[in-house]
Amino acid sequence: MIIAERKPLEEIFGMLAPYGRIAVLGCGTCVTVCMAGGQKEAEELAAAISIKRKKDKQDVAVEAFTIERQCEYEFIDQVAERLKKFDVILSLACGVGVQTLVEHMPELLVLPGLNTKFMGYPTEQGVWAERCLGCGDCVLHMTQGICPITRCAKSLLNGPCGGSSEGKCEISKDTDCAWHLIHDRLSRLNRLDVLKEIQPPKDWSSSHHGGPRTIVREDVRLASGKQS
Amino acid sequence: MLAGSNLEKVINSGHFAVTGELGPPKSADLTQLKEHAEAMRDYVDAFNITDNQTAIVRTSSIGVAGVLIQMGLEPVVQMTVRDRNRIALQSDLLGAVALGVKNVLCLSGDHQKFGNEPGAKGVFDIDSMQLLKAFKDMRDEGKFIGGEKLEAPLQVYLGAVANPFADPFEYRVDRLEKKIAAGASFIQTQCIFDIERFKRWMELVRERGLHKKVAILGGVTPIKSLGAAKYMKNNVSGIIIPDELIERLQGAANKKEEGLKIAIETIQQLKEIEGVAGVHIMAIAWEEVVPEIVERAGLYPRPKL
Numbered sequence: 001m002i003i004a005e006r007k008p009l010e011e012i013f014g015m016l017a018p019y020g021r022i023a024v025l026g027c028g029t030c031v032t033v034c035m036a037g038g039q040k041e042a043e044e045l046a047a048a049i050s051i052k053r054k055k056d057k058q059d060v061a062v063e064a065f066t067i068e069r070q071c072e073y074e075f076i077d078q079v080a081e082r083l084k085k086f087d088v089i090l091s092l093a094c095g096v097g098v099q100t101l102v103e104h105m106p107e108l109l110v111l112p113g114l115n116t117k118f119m120g121y122p123t124e125q126g127v128w129a130e131r132c133l134g135c136g137d138c139v140l141h142m143t144q145g146i147c148p149i150t151r152c153a154k155s156l157l158n159g160p161c162g163g164s165s166e167g168k169c170e171i172s173k174d175t176d177c178a179w180h181l182i183h184d185r186l187s188r189l190n191r192l193d194v195l196k197e198i199q200p201p202k203d204w205s206s207s208h209h210g211g212p213r214t215i216v217r218e219d220v221r222l223a224s225g226k227q228s
Numbered sequence: 229m230l231a232g233s234n235l236e237k238v239i240n241s242g243h244f245a246v247t248g249e250l251g252p253p254k255s256a257d258l259t260q261l262k263e264h265a266e267a268m269r270d271y272v273d274a275f276n277i278t279d280n281q282t283a284i285v286r287t288s289s290i291g292v293a294g295v296l297i298q299m300g301l302e303p304v305v306q307m308t309v310r311d312r313n314r315i316a317l318q319s320d321l322l323g324a325v326a327l328g329v330k331n332v333l334c335l336s337g338d339h340q341k342f343g344n345e346p347g348a349k350g351v352f353d354i355d356s357m358q359l360l361k362a363f364k365d366m367r368d369e370g371k372f373i374g375g376e377k378l379e380a381p382l383q384v385y386l387g388a389v390a391n392p393f394a395d396p397f398e399y400r401v402d403r404l405e406k407k408i409a410a411g412a413s414f415i416q417t418q419c420i421f422d423i424e425r426f427k428r429w430m431e432l433v434r435e436r437g438l439h440k441k442v443a444i445l446g447g448v449t450p451i452k453s454l455g456a457a458k459y460m461k462n463n464v465s466g467i468i469i470p471d472e473l474i475e476r477l478q479g480a481a482n483k484k485e486e487g488l489k490i491a492i493e494t495i496q497q498l499k500e501i502e503g504v505a506g507v508h509i510m511a512i513a514w515e516e517v518v519p520e521i522v523e524r525a526g527l528y529p530r531p532k533l
Contacts, residue, residue: 153339153350154309154339154352156336156352158355158358158406159357159399159406160403161336161394162390163465164395164396164466165393167395170466198358198406198409201314201358202354
């Protein structure tokens, strides 16, 4: 899922300073699960904004509410009228949610309350780790389910560099060397020969480097959306 | 002959090769670098020029190589994949060769977080293996990575690095074999302080006969002070400094002389190891001792070929 983190409070207070009527809009999917932008976090943030304004002797009307997903128009429609009452919407969705909201309701002023970090999962309560960069050309079949594009700090494709030491990456003793993990897993499966082949340069055009990506699936498109 | 460089001739003629290393400055004033190069002139067969080593912005390795060529010295241009994509790397190889560069060393490069621009975007479009293979294909097939043909043949002598002190240890020989297949004619290793581990690695290299397919130059760094040794032990990725070596320096009255002795002994041990074809002396910030090391290690005068 998408992992995000709330922006520092001071930054949020600064962005919101000119506005009196504020909606803190939570998102009920990824950012709820990663405890960054669900209803609970929206309410906490709304309270923090109110306290800050009270301390500064400034009026404010803050409401916190949440929709299932900010990245789909049909959920935004459920609160469209309510959103129009505010000067500003502080979205606690990921960057996709913020942009979907703006695209669907261009008349709204929408500000981001989170920093969207990565696609990953919780390795334990309170710890999230990045696992996919969305490169558009998955190599996990060669590396036994460990992504070197994401988990190697240099996105190497031909094994660990000279900075791999005792299973750790040169960038930090807290970061596993992805290629050490891959090596160990291939070794257990008796497949180390995979590492002996020279992998050719990756075609990054399938990733963001090819420009912003769009997927069009004619088989599932509705007739009204198709261009004649 | 692939490029006819002095280094290639020394290696091919079976002499024990000696390469030195020059780190470009954080300015375009190369006065001191030229002095170091001049002092080493007759003592090394070629000079590695580092490529923004430890991700610190410095004069480009190709720029410095051009200056060295004007001085009648032979550079080994280091090229990392950290800061340039395949377009820039292939273009820079052509530019380097046009300047008269004959030796190129392909490597990954230290991660940008270690340098003075930690917010830089790391490029890593291709890896060091793919870089070697790309340069080999440019030379041997006359083709760029994308498949297009070069308009004229290209001559270059290609090298790579190996780190017997990195992990997983057993993989390090596989990686060497892969680098040979990718195009490496010579190898320069990470600094050797743990000679026993290096010997174990060389045993595995010989078991596969790889020492006959590639010239392995052992990396040697003279340690200037106890502080430098401790710093390298704790902060430089991919280097192993045994405790005994730290203790030996600790016990020595003259740390500099002891550091020199250790380096010279290491070279003498390397000369005895079957399959070691030379030494790469990295006297970082202590370039002036290189002639003395070469002389005391019995490697002077250098062959004139």
